[in-house]
Each structure stands twice: as structure tokens, then as C-alpha cells.
Amino acid sequence: MSFLVIDIGNTRLKWGLYEAPRPGADLIAQGAVFLEAIDRLSDEGWAALPVPGRMLGCAVAGQGVRRRAEEQLELWDLTPRWVVSQPQDAGVTNGYEHPARLGSDRWLAMIGARARVLAAGPARPALVVMVGTAVTVDAMDADGRFLGGLILPGFGLMLQALESGTAGLKVPTGEVREFPTNTSDALMSGGTYGIAGAIERMHRHLLRRCGAEPVLLMGGGAAVKLAPETDLPFELVDTLIFEGLLRLGAQEFPDG
Ligand SMILES: Nc1ncnc2c1ncn2[C@@H]1O[C@H](COP(=O)(O)OP(=O)(O)O)[C@@H](O)[C@H]1O
Numbered sequence: 001m002s003f004l005v006i007d008i009g010n011t012r013l014k015w016g017l018y019e020a021p022r023p024g025a026d027l028i029a030q031g032a033v034f035l036e037a038i039d040r041l042s043d044e045g046w047a048a049l050p051v052p053g054r055m056l057g058c059a060v061a062g063q064g065v066r067r068r069a070e071e072q073l074e075l076w077d078l079t080p081r082w083v084v085s086q087p088q089d090a091g092v093t094n095g096y097e098h099p100a101r102l103g104s105d106r107w108l109a110m111i112g113a114r115a116r117v118l119a120a121g122p123a124r125p126a127l128v129v130m131v132g133t134a135v136t137v138d139a140m141d142a143d144g145r146f147l148g149g150l151i152l153p154g155f156g157l158m159l160q161a162l163e164s165g166t167a168g169l170k171v172p173t174g175e176v177r178e179f180p181t182n183t184s185d186a187l188m189s190g191g192t193y194g195i196a197g198a199i200e201r202m203h204r205h206l207l208r209r210c211g212a213e214p215v216l217l218m219g220g221g222a223a224v225k226l227a228p229e230t231d232l233p234f235e236l237v238d239t240l241i242f243e244g245l246l247r248l249g250a251q252e253f254p255d256g
């Protein structure tokens with residue numbers, strides 16, 4: 001039975017239709033829309049899709065946005081199910097003080113990352129970086145224990161904050177330069193190196209804590225902007241959250 005996965009972030013809703021709720025299942029179709037366009041999904045992106053049999057999603061953009069997505073899901077006879085971060089699931093242990101307060105997108109990305117690490121060989125620590133509206137840098141040890149993570153503003157939010165909080169920083173988009181010599185480049189380089197620096201810092205913390213080189217996995221809409229400035233070896237994976245949803249989906253819907 002086909003399986004619809006949905007990831008609602010603070011900028012865009014990403015969706016994917018898989019052939020079954022099972023890790024490694026074939027992706028039949030996928031798409032992404034800005035939150036403003038959610039209300040058109042049933043008329044546009046979803047209109048011609050084969051009817052999904054099951055659905056599982058995560059939503060960190062608030063109740064109102066989630067409800068708008070649920071209205072679009074009425075196109076089909078589906079029960080919407082949304083993931084809440086658990087103390088432990090799918091081989092990952094949640095070290096947050098209040099496990100349910102961890103963003104469900106982060107939780108799913110770590111579940112997806114854990115499966116990837118184990119599939120690639122002997123267990124290793126992992127650094128899971130999601131570059132979206134916000135940037136999260138989450139550390140997981142070789143036993144699948146989430147140790148803790150950082151939250152930073154993403155590219156858009158950093159620039160918006162600087163633009164609205166100052167008189168002299170309303171400038172066109174710049175380039176990343178080692179030694180920026182104009183305002184545009186200074187802003188773009190500051191944001192990029194700010195995020196890259198946080199990743200390097202957390203990588204160091206994790207290496208020190210675990211005594212083993214972590215795998216660095218990066219995803220999210222703006223991960224490609226960061227990739228050229230990341231000196232550490234990394235892997236770009238845009239489907240980490242979907243992979244987490246497939247794993248949880250396989251548990252939730254064991255007979256497909
Ligand atoms: N099509 C696009 N147009 C403009 N910016 C984009 C686009 N896709 C991704 N981005 C960048 O990625 C960020 C959002 O990534 P996304 O993964 O959709 O975030 P979220 O999960 O928070 O909704 C934006 O802040 C922007 O920098």
C-alpha cells in the first residue's frame with residue numbers, strides 16, 4: 001500500500017509518495033511548496049497522484065499550518081498521523097531534557113541518519129545538520145544516543161535580522177569570500193562561516209566525547225549553499241527526514 005510522507009518546516013512543506021511504508025521503498029513522486037501554497041495542493045501537486053494508502057508526517061510550523069495541510073489531505077480517505085519525538089525509538093535514544101520538546105523533524109532526521117550509519121558499516125557517531133529556516137546541528141554517539149544539538153538562525157533569518165535591526169545593511173545578496181571587502185559579501189560570508197563554524201565546533205565536541213570520527217550528514221533546503229564551505233568530509237542527503245518517516249512507518253503499519 002503506497003505511503004505518503006510529509007515534512008512541514010517553517011518555510012516549505014515537502015512531500016514524497018513511496019511505494020510502501022518500508023525503508024528502501026521506491027519513491028513514486030515528490031514535491032515541495034512554500035507554506036503559502038499549501039491550500040492549493042489538492043488542486044495542483046496532489047491532484048494527479050495515485051491514491052496513497054497510508055500517511056505519516058512531521059510538522060514544526062504550528063497548529064494552523066498543520067490543519068491547512070490536513071484539509072488538503074481530505075482529498076483522500078487517509079487518517080493524518082504526525083510524529084511526536086519519543087524518549088526512544090527505531091534505535092535512537094533521545095537525550096533531550098524533555099524528549100517531546102525536540103523538534104520532530106530533528107528526531108526523524110536522526111532516525112534516518114542512524115539507519116544510514118548502520119547500513120554503511122560499523123557503528124560510528126553522527127553529526128546531523130539540517131539547514132532550513134533554522135539550522136540544527138545534532139550530535140549522536142555510536143550507540144544511537146542523541147547527546148544534544150545546536151539551533152542557529154538559517155541564512156534567511158540571519159540576513160533578515162541584520163537588515164531589520166540596522167540602518168546600513170539593506171544590500172543585495174553577496175558572495176562568500178575569505179576576506180570580504182563590501183557589505184553584501186561581508187553579510188553572506190558572516191552567515192556562511194557562522195554556520196560552518198558551529199558545525200566544526202560541534203564536530204570537535206563529538207569527536208572529543210566519543211573518541212571516534214563522526215559521520216557528517218547534511219540536509220535541508222539550503223544545505224547546498226553550505227556544502228562548498230564545509231572543510232570536513234560530509235554527505236549531502238536530502239531525504240533524511242523521509243527515511244526516518246519510512247522507518248517509523250514500517251513499525252506503525254507492519255502489514256503495509
Ligand atoms: N526554492 C527556493 N527558493 C528560495 N530559497 C530556497 C528554496 N529552496 C530552499 N531555499 C532555502 O532553504 C531554506 C528553507 O529550506 P527548507 O528545507 O524548505 O526549510 P524548512 O524545513 O524550514 O521549511 C530557505 O531559508 C532558503 O534559504
Ligand SMILES: CC(C)(COP(=O)(O)O)[C@@H](O)C(=O)NCCC(=O)O
Binds near residue numbers: 131133135
Ligand atoms: C529548530 C526548528 C525550528 C527547526 O525548524 P525548521 O528550520 O526545519 O523549520 C524545529 O525543529 C523546532 O521548532 N524545534 C522545537 C524546539 C527544539 O527542537 O528544541
Ligand SMILES: [K+]
Binds near residue numbers: 131135220
Ligand atoms: K532545520
